[in-house]
Amino acid sequence: MIKRFKDGKIFILYANPECEKLLGEELTEHIGDMEYEYWRLVRSYAETILLDMRENKGNSKTKPK
DSSP: OEEEOTTSOEEEEEEOTTOOEEEEEEOGGGTTOHHHHHHHHHHHHHHHHHHHHHHHHTTOSSOOO
16 A cells, blocks of 8 residues: 655555555655556565565475475
8 A cells, every 4th residue: 555654755555464564665756646656556566475475485385396
């Protein structure tokens, strides 16, 4: 999600399944540029998914043959 804080700064914010909030990229300098915000959000989401996949690969119950 994109979150605007009381001080006016805007960041991408991610909450994982354990409800831990992780602060992402700052978007404050691009207020109103919806295309920039959208693509940064997509990029951050893709990076998060890839990170989760890499972490879960090591935790897999079945070993690859």
